[in-house]
Amino acid sequence: MKRKRVILFLFATALVLLNLPLPLSMWLRAAARDNAAPFHSGFRALLQHGALAAATLRDGRRHAREADRLREELANAQAKAADLAALKDENRELRQALGFQRRSAHRLVMCRVVSRGGMGGWWQTLRLDKGRAHGIGENMAVVTMDGLVGRTGGGQPRDGGPGLVVSERASDVLLITDPGFKVACEIGEGGYFGIVSGAGPAVRGRPELDMLSEAAPFDMDFIPGGAVVKAGDRVVTSGLGGVIPSGLPVGFVREATADKSGLYLRAAIRPAADLRRLRHVFVVIPLEPATARENRAEAPPGDEGRTP
Amino acid sequence: MTWIAMALLLLAAALAQSLFPPVAWLGHVKWPWLLSVTLYYAMRRERKTLLVAAMAGGLLQDALCHSPLGFSPLLFLAVGWPASACKSLVMTETAPTAAAFGSILTGVFVLVGGLWLHVTGAASVSAAGWLGKALGSALLGAVCTPSICSAAGSLDMLLGNIKRKDDIHGAY
Known part of the structure; x- marks a missing residue:
């Protein structure tokens, strides 16, 4: 008799869970993601460091040459960046002189991919190691250097779609290859x-x-x-x-x-983006939407920001 | 100690399931570690522990996934129940039996789960993709379940939850 009661209780619990109010279920998901985030990031970092250490042991000489080459490239890039900074200043002055507004209305936040495909593999998703605490919100574009990768979770699932969540320390991303995107x-x-x-x-x-x-x-x-x-x-x-x-x-x-x-x-x-090997991605965060709108309204034709 | 061992196993399984990437050539299925833990409790422990493992494991899977909350606990219970009912008829402590149970029940879990998600509009998968996922999951289930049974059995023995391999059936 007692066993039957336990079984009934557990089935009833499952049914209640299925019918939880949406805000409560989203809160539960966000809490689960936030608590799992340090473990995900820790293990992912551990795996990456392990792979790096193994590669260094296996192919140390080539890595040393690679490091030299990268140092050289960094020095060149820094020199170019200094040139660009000067050009940027000059551009700003000219824009001010002409009364133009700032073009870019976005900033990029770099995130590490900690998990792929969720837990069930039914959706084409990523999980990132940053969330609301880093300025990431719902429905923001996610890009790599090559192009669009997906968008962050849209809060409440629409049309029964996946419950993608942006919590304090983690963000779900729907990939462009998912049929729902x-x-x-x-x-x-x-x-x-x-x-x-x-x-x-x-x-x-x-x-x-x-x-x-x-x-x-x-x-x-x-x-x-x-x-x-x-x-x-x-x-x-x-x-x-x-x-x-x-x-x-x-x-x-x-x-x-x-x-x-x-x-x-x-x-x-x-x-355009290679979706097969995503390690790091950028979330495109709009800068103060009201300011961006004003900028677009005031900017002359052809002066709207095309890329972040 | 049974509950401590179960909590450890479920957390480790959830972490592994989340971190292991999907296998592309098997229909992008994930390794079913959490379901395997549930099947371990179904095959080798009393029914009460199966119920708790199915509820906790399922809830963990749903909370970390994008499926509706309560979806996985019900399905874990549905596939764990036959395994628990059949355990006195077969030698559940052997790896081939665990592999067979894991393969069949994981396949069934994905078939039923996919149908549910399709009907409710939560996921759109073609019929071929759905069957491919079921077959792929069955293959991964045949690998995961014996591994989990071996690891969880060792942990339970280490913690004194079960005495010897011969006594596993006696742990009712």
């Missing part, structure tokens, strides 16, 4: 607009892709039928959705074909 983009020299969505992960891939998901080409829909789109055309975000800033590289057209209705084109896009 959609972003307004423009394509080709003509600037044709369309919507890019993830085509899901590719099962077949090179063996080294085991670590991370293969970036399958994704699709771009609703391009006007008369548009001239060629293989190799560059696709960038249009900023029309209001979530992702404009001008971020998304990928390159692999092929474009007419859709079934014949009214639109459908393009298969090869991602």
Whole structure:
């Protein structure tokens, strides 16, 4: 009798959990992520240091040469940075003289990828080691040096989608290859607009892709039928959705074909960013949205910030 | 001490499941460490511990994942129950049995879970991807479950929760 009561209690608990109010369930998720964050970061750092130590032991001489080369490159980069700083000052003075406003309305926060694919592998996601404490919020673009990678969690799951959370010390990211990811983009020299969505992960891939998901080409829909789109055309975000800033590289057209209705084109896009080996990414944080809006309103045509 | 061992196992399994990357050529499935811990308690310990392990492990999985809260506890219970019911009929302490149980039940877990997520609109997976994931999970389950059973059995013996391998069945 007692055992039956325990079983009933546990099943009832599971059912209650399934019907928890959304704010409470999001709070629980955020708490779990915050508590797990130090362990994730610690173990990830341990693994990376271990791999580095093993590589150094295995190939010490090459690493020493590499370090020398990097020092040289750093010195060159520092010299270039000094030149750029001078140009920046000059540019600022000229802009002030002409009454222009600052172009960039964003800053980048570098994050380490601590986990990939969540716990179940049903979604194309990342978990980053930084969260609200570092200024990261919901629905912010996530990029690498090559282009757009995804966006941070959108708070409440819409249409039953994944419950992505940005907590104090961790952030969930939906990758551009997830079928649930959609972003307004423009394509080709003509600037044709369309919507890019993830085509899901590719099962077949090179063996080294085991670590991370293969970036399958994704699709771009609703391009006007008369548009001239060629293989190799560059696709960038249009900023029309209001979530992702404009001008971020998304990928390159692999092929474009007419859709079934014949009214639109459908393009298969090869991602610009290498999604197979993501170790570090940047979250694009808008700088004071009100100021950014004012800047855009005041800036003359053609002066809007294209990239962060 | 049983509960301490269970907490340690579940936390370690959650960490491993989160950190181990998905296996691309098996349909991007994750290593089912948490389910394997539940199956260990289903196959080798009394039913009460299975229930607690399934609830705690499932909740941990949902809290760290993007699935609805309560989704995994129910499924862990659903797949752990048959294993617990069958344990007196088979030699659950052997690795091949653990591998077979792990493989079949992990596959079933992914099949049912995928169907649930698809019906509720939480995830969109093609039929081929869904079956691929189930097969991939079955393969990983066959690896994870014996490993967890061996490690958890050793830990339980170390902590005095079970006396000898022969007495595992007697731990009701």
